[in-house]
Amino acid sequence: MNKKSIVLTGGGTAGHVSLNQAIIPALVEQGFEIHYIGSKDGIELELIRDAFPNVLYHAISSGKFRRYASVKNFTDPFRVGKGLIEALLIVRKVKPSVIFSKGGFVSVPVVLAGKLSKIPVVIHESDVTPGLANKIAIPMAHHIFTVFQETLQHLPPEKSSCSGSIIRSELFDGKKQVGLQFCDFTGWKPVLLIMGGSQGSVVVNEAIRSNLPQLLEMFDIIHLCGKGKVDDSLLKIPGYKQFEYVTKELPDLIHASDLIVSRAGSNSIFEFLALRKPMLLIPLSKQKSRGDQVLNAEIFKKQGWASVLEEEDVTPKLFLSSLKDLNGQANEIRILMESSDHTKKPDEMVKLINSYSK
Structure with missing residues (x-):
């Protein structure tokens, strides 16, 4: 019997990688084949590829979505387009049961590739208001989990819930x-x-x-x-x-x-x-x-x-x-x-993610 596979994505800053770091050991314990789609030069390269030898790391092109004027606003869409083609090829080869996105610009082509390939996509938003990359990805997601209860007012109520924070064991x-x-x-x-x-x-x-x-x-x-x-x-x-x-x-x-x-x-x-x-x-x-x-x-x-x-x-x-x-x-x-209790264990988060897998 083939292993159940999952694609993780997220990068650009440590905050867009740390939850994935937390759940990888739980995914390994539960027998998942783990693929990570990240950028070619982001911090996720070191934090994931070099730290988790049991994770198959795939590097794609990524561009940044800026709210301010920059000459790169004209060139980065081409990098995003290239990243989408690369992500599509990976997703269709891996055939994951679910894609889990932690956000960051590299995640956008991966989420879109999941949508086009009819793979369930689960997103996690750590901040009070969704970041730009997650805002773009939310319409394509099956479900969005949040850390803060206050974030839910910014999300579609029919497909969002507060999971709390996940702390690395x-x-x-x-x-x-x-x-x-x-x-x-x-x-x-x-x-x-x-x-x-x-x-x-x-x-x-x-x-x-x-x-x-x-x-x-x-x-x-x-x-x-x-x-x-x-x-x-x-x-x-x-x-x-x-x-x-x-x-x-x-x-x-x-x-x-x-x-x-x-x-x-x-x-x-x-x-x-x-x-x-x-x-x-x-x-x-x-x-x-x-x-x-x-x-x-x-x-x-x-x-x-x-x-x-x-x-x-x-x-x-x-x-x-x-x-x-x-x-x-x-x-x-x-x-x-x-007196605070706002956290979940990694295996509890994996259970929530897996509940959306096909």
Whole structure:
């Protein structure tokens, strides 16, 4: 008997890949043949192809859908068209029972290929409002799952439901002591973890480094600063460890941390919530994005799970005072986090996806 096959897609940022990372082990356990359609040079190439040898990775051309004027708006449609042809060939060869899309621009030709091939398509939307790629894909989907209950008002009610956030199982397996040892920390000070997103954040990085002497009096610091953003002049400062990006070490580093400064991508902040880590969120501004992180951060602030500092308001002085305030409120925030239950296990998500397979 042939294995049941599934096509996963999503990419461009770590947030469009992390849920797929979470469910792959559950799919393997349930005997699926797993195919992943991603871009030729996106972050999903490393996070999926290089990390999961049991997943068959297919690279296609992809273009970006922009809301602003750019010369690439004239060339990228051709790349999307090429990607659609490539996705169609893959889907018709693989004949999956279902396609699961996490969003990002590479997912659009894959979802369209599924529709044209009469393969059920299931979409997952992590943010409060759907992103542009998912907006394009929603009419072609059999069902859309959301993280936030508030997202349902933006979706067709007859084919959408709130599943909550899906947390990677390996995050719960992280070891505090392993994380401390990885950074050469003694554990005598509380640990501050800085995460500026997979590309890093100049605003967050500058806020940290401009306050480094004061912060090091209070914390040991783990700084995930983004590709090409390590400051070589600060490499030998005790108690301050910089990394461009980490993958397999991340669970240990989160468990080693006491407080987190982060952007407000949905997947990350729900992971911090599940692990009861008080956070200072600096969402990507509406000037630089469609404002989804601002909405995510507002909901977490309203629930009492996070402090929020708008990117436009960040100054060294305000950043430092906001972090001191968070540190003083940390115990109360952890208590509020203990009463939250907004997550599902990966095998529960796989069951939901599989319920739409043909």
